[in-house]
Amino acid sequence: DVKVTQSSRYLVKRTGEKVFLECVQDMDHENMFWYRQDPGLGLRLIYFSYDVKMKEKGDIPEGYSVSREKKERFSLILESASTNQTSMYLCASRPGAEGTDTQYFGPGTRLTVL
Amino acid sequence: QKEVEQDPGPLSVPEGAIVSLNCTYSNSAFQYFMWYRQYSRKGPELLMYTYSSGNKEDGRFTAQVDKSSKYISLFIRDSQPSDSATYLCAMRLQGAQKLVFGQGTRLTINP
Incomplete structure (x- = not known):
């Protein structure tokens, strides 16, 4: 079974x-x-x-950056967290072959910025 | 106007009913169409995947794509309480990595 894991299920951080x-x-x-x-x-x-x-930007890259130093690991970085970044964050992976369209999702990280 | 429109519901039906979930889209170049199911506090999982127009059936689930109307549907027959979840439609262009998602429809099947 494919497994995508995310480091935290719930996270609470402060602005900045x-x-x-x-x-x-x-x-x-x-x-x-x-x-x-x-x-x-x-x-x-x-x-x-x-x-x-x-890496490539998606639709809403502002306020975020990413890092992929190893094939299996993809990190999302909030340089200075703001309250409007409170959200559920989902990571997904997909094989490279065209037509194989299954994106496998992780369980998500619910981030709250106070 | 959003590229993909999906009625967010919530939709509540009795067990055994036939459920119809729908999405409309504006970009006629979309070629790949997907339905994902997302249980509460979990990530989405792929349910159905269709290339171009036509129907696809998998057990109690049928996906339909009508490219002329820019409309896709997911039908659930003999619905079960375990089908209670949020259903997300998604689509992408040929050769593109990016999926464009609908807002998701929250479905509850009542025993």
Whole structure:
């Protein structure tokens, strides 16, 4: 079974803190994604990576950065957390082959910024 | 206007009913269409995946794509309480990595 794990299920941080969200997948997938999920807005793509050290902006990259130093690990960084970044953060991975469209999601990290 | 529109519900039906969930979209270039199911406090899991137009059936679930109307549907037959979840439609362009999601429909099946 494919497994995507996220470092924390629940996280509470203060405004201005630097926050790291970690995601690890065990299926040697080329592609990894970070989304946020908010009521009424669905899932919105923040960043994705199609290879080690490669990244592309999604729809809402402002206020976020990412790091992919190893194929299995994709980190989302909030340089200076703000209250409008309170959300559910979901990581996903996907094989590289065209047409194999299954994105496997982790359980999510619910982040609250006070 | 959002690229993908999905009625957020909530939708509540009795056990055994046929459920119809729908999404409309504006970009006629979308080629891949998916339905994900998300249980409370879990990540989404892929339920159905369709390329281009047509129907696809998997057990009690049927996915339909009507590209001429830019409309996709998910039907659940003989619905069960275990089907209670949020259902998300998603789609993408040929060759693209990015999925575009609907807002999700929250479904409750009452015993």
